[in-house]
Amino acid sequence: MIKASQILNIPIYATTQLRDKLGGTCSELSLDNVVEYVDKSAFSMWVPDIQKHFKPEDGPHEVVIVGIESHICVTQTAIDLLASGHKVYVLADGVSSCNPQEVPIALDRLRKEGAVVTTSESFLFECMGDAGISEFRQISALVKDTKSSTKSALETLCKI
Structure with a gap:
């Protein structure tokens, strides 16, 4: 999704939870194009430093x-965004938990709360809307390159 966001010009907002105590974002993630990076103590990332970008x-x-922590931070962020009137997509293959059994329960709850629970591939093709756009080939190649890891994530995390 980070690579796709660069191709489709989707802004990224990132947070950490008490970075000094729990550590930062893993180094494998290239977050060079993040609009706002906030350390927080709240479980929801819908904090003032993020909210200011949503006028x-x-x-x-x-x-x-x-x-991560689909049943805590992801859930509370989604519920706060929904309460603020935004349309929320939660990517089933883009969330996790230290207790994998929590993921399907959290996704089910988020569906009931009004979030759109979908996959990264489905979301990306919905964003593009048409194979005729200039970014289509890049996104299509990215989806093909990540197909096995996406499949593995879905098999692991989404046993419903």
Whole structure:
């Protein structure tokens, strides 16, 4: 999704949870194009430093969420965004938990709360909307390159 966000010009907002105590974002993630990177103590990432990028006069936004602790931070962020009137996508193959059994329960709850629970591939093709756009070939190649890891994530995390 990070690579896809660069191709499709989707802004990234990232947070860490008490970085000094729990550590930073893993070094494998290349977060060079992050709009805002916030360390927080709240479980939801819908904190003032992130909220300031979502101006009410711009209307509701479509927000896609990926991250860890699907049943805590992902869930609380999604619920806060929904309560603020935004459309929320949670990518099933982009969330996890230290207790994998928590993931399907969290995804089910988020569906019931009004979030769109989908996959990264489905979300990307929905964003593009048409194979005629200039970014299509790059996204298509990226989806093919990550197909096995996406399949593995879905098999591991989404046993419903």
